[in-house]
Amino acid sequence: MTTTGTPTAPQLSTDQLRRLTAYGDPGEVVPGDVVFAPGDTGYDLVVLESGRVEITSPATGDQPESPIAEYGAGSFLGELNLLTGQVVYVTARVVEAGRVHRVPPARFRRLMAEDADLADVLLRTLMARRKALRTGVAARAVEIIGSQLSAGSHALRTYAARQRIAHLWFDAETVAGQALMAATPLAAGDLPAVVVGGRGLRRATPGELADVLGLSYRALSGDPVDLAVVGSGPAGLAAAVYGASEGLRTVLLDAVGTGGQAAASSRIENYLGFPSGLSGVELTQRAALQALKFGAQLSSPCEVVELDTGGTQLRLVLRDGTEVLARSVVLATGARYRGLPLDRWADFEGAGIYYAATELEARACSHAPLTVVGGANSAGQAALFLASRGAPVTLAVRGPDLTAGMSAYLVDRVLAHPRITVATGTQVTALGGGDSLESVTLTPRDGGPSREQACVGLFCFIGAEPATDWLGGVAVDGDGFVLTDVDLPAGPDPTWTALGREPLPFETSVPGVFAAGDVRHGSMKRVAAAVGEGASAVRSVHAAIGAHV
Numbered sequence: 001m002t003t004t005g006t007p008t009a010p011q012l013s014t015d016q017l018r019r020l021t022a023y024g025d026p027g028e029v030v031p032g033d034v035v036f037a038p039g040d041t042g043y044d045l046v047v048l049e050s051g052r053v054e055i056t057s058p059a060t061g062d063q064p065e066s067p068i069a070e071y072g073a074g075s076f077l078g079e080l081n082l083l084t085g086q087v088v089y090v091t092a093r094v095v096e097a098g099r100v101h102r103v104p105p106a107r108f109r110r111l112m113a114e115d116a117d118l119a120d121v122l123l124r125t126l127m128a129r130r131k132a133l134r135t136g137v138a139a140r141a142v143e144i145i146g147s148q149l150s151a152g153s154h155a156l157r158t159y160a161a162r163q164r165i166a167h168l169w170f171d172a173e174t175v176a177g178q179a180l181m182a183a184t185p186l187a188a189g190d191l192p193a194v195v196v197g198g199r200g201l202r203r204a205t206p207g208e209l210a211d212v213l214g215l216s217y218r219a220l221s222g223d224p225v226d227l228a229v230v231g232s233g234p235a236g237l238a239a240a241v242y243g244a245s246e247g248l249r250t251v252l253l254d255a256v257g258t259g260g261q262a263a264a265s266s267r268i269e270n271y272l273g274f275p276s277g278l279s280g281v282e283l284t285q286r287a288a289l290q291a292l293k294f295g296a297q298l299s300s301p302c303e304v305v306e307l308d309t310g311g312t313q314l315r316l317v318l319r320d321g322t323e324v325l326a327r328s329v330v331l332a333t334g335a336r337y338r339g340l341p342l343d344r345w346a347d348f349e350g351a352g353i354y355y356a357a358t359e360l361e362a363r364a365c366s367h368a369p370l371t372v373v374g375g376a377n378s379a380g381q382a383a384l385f386l387a388s389r390g391a392p393v394t395l396a397v398r399g400p401d402l403t404a405g406m407s408a409y410l411v412d413r414v415l416a417h418p419r420i421t422v423a424t425g426t427q428v429t430a431l432g433g434g435d436s437l438e439s440v441t442l443t444p445r446d447g448g449p450s451r452e453q454a455c456v457g458l459f460c461f462i463g464a465e466p467a468t469d470w471l472g473g474v475a476v477d478g479d480g481f482v483l484t485d486v487d488l489p490a491g492p493d494p495t496w497t498a499l500g501r502e503p504l505p506f507e508t509s510v511p512g513v514f515a516a517g518d519v520r521h522g523s524m525k526r527v528a529a530a531v532g533e534g535a536s537a538v539r540s541v542h543a544a545i546g547a548h549v
Contacts, residue, residue, distance in 0.1 A: 016117070057141065073098070078126065138166050142196045226327050235334070236516075255300070368456040369453065375399050393420045395421070423442060428442060505536060
């Protein structure tokens with residue numbers, strides 16, 4: 001049925017309103033009533049049968065309360081935190097008496113699962129409202145202040161961007177940044193800092209920001225979940241989407257933020273169904289919304305440090321000691337990009353050395369000379385993206401040519417781009433700079449003379465190692481990748497003999513624990529393959545759980 005209006009305020013049809021209000025509890029409101037306010041940890045979807053409600057951004061510092069929107073009869077209140085669980089950061093106040101219908105969170109989830117038409121309208125609206133909030137006055141709710149070339153500041157900004165958090169960034173070197181520091185007050189030693197809810201978080205981390213915003217893991221009950229997914233790259237997101245959509249109580253935990261290494265890709269052009277390509281952030285954020293829509297709980301940053309397989313239930317232990325009990329686990333922790341063994345490498349990480357090429361990093365580097373290290377698709381995509389933003393880019397490749405590790409369509413584009421210089425048979429051998437990266441030294445591998453050149457941003461894509469150092473009791477290969485099903489050691493195994501079955505597809509050496517994506521031995525290291533593995537692993541999860549029902 002057609003819906004009119006605007007993206008943030010659709011005009012529902014009479015039939016859509018009837019179906020929507022059927023999920024709610026009716027009640028009356030009068031002027032001055034506050035439907036929800038900053039700091040609330042949850043609220044109902046509110047449908048307005050009559051009356052009017054104003055949405056405002058709270059006063060912050062020297063900024064007064066500001067109007068954002070006003071909704072009347074036939075509208076509904078709420079934005080993306082209805083799905084994410086983020087703490088409320090705006091005020092909804094009744095300005096005209098009327099009748100409303102409140103849809104509690106549990107019924108809202110049921111609505112999203114049962115009525116595809118309404119779910120589509122609601123989801124598109126919630127996304128449009130969050131986008132509007134991120135670019136409007138409501139972004140003042142979270143203010144991040146730090147140095148443009150600080151690794152801690154970069155981590156906070158990356159987390160906020162991946163989680164679609166409405167926020168403002170202030171460079172401490174600017175007039176606006178200095179004014180905010182004086183008003184809070186904050187000193188240089190307090191940076192990076194976050195001002196939220198009228199208070200400042202000094203030397204803030206993504207984990208602390210997540211705690212304040214309600215995005216950290218929180219157990220909804222003492223019962224084990226059906227499926228715990230560790231890692232939110234394409235494989236983990238696919239497992240969460242298919243697990244939740246098929247009725248499994250699903251949680252997804254990630255140590256950094258939604259998207260994994262895929263979110264570091266500026267453009268993915270060989271993913272089925274997207275002939276014009278899309279960014280890794282866009283792809284993984286869409287997948288995250290799908291998982292939330294079907295009822296999965298997504299939490300980050302939540303680093304899992306232990307998997308205990310010795311009890312009647314699988315037990316995941318988080319860095320802060322929190323335990324997550326699960327009937328099944330999908331390991332989708334992916335792989336981490338390697339760095340170069342160079343002096344001061346760690347000093348420049350986040351201050352000129354990056355493992356991702358997105359708008360955030362491109363803005364930090366402006367149009368200054370850049371260097372991309374690597375010879376695979378991720379390096380080629382990064383070089384093209386950065387060059388398209390006006391920067392001169394040197395692509396340093398250890399091998400003798402590009403064709404060994406890069407897709408042909410990327411090779412042709414890289415070689416044809418006027419702002420990309422390809423240096424094959426070359427490696428970076430030294431770094432230079434003060435507080436941030438200023439130069440790199442390139443050395444030919446055939447013994448030719450080294451040369452130092454200006455470089456404010458080095459983007460490193462030189463291969464990866466599996467994120468499995470926290471795993472114990474799960475069989476891995478010599479390089480640390482997780483072994484599954486047919487790759488497990490042959491011969492009688494009392495574990496499987498006692499169960500009366502063989503390992504299922506994607507099952508590890510531990511019954512009920514599965515692996516998918518880049519962390520798995522023999523995986524293709526491609527986004528499409530990771531999505532397929534995550535979805536297929538859930539089929540095996542059903543079989544494993546069903547065998548114990």
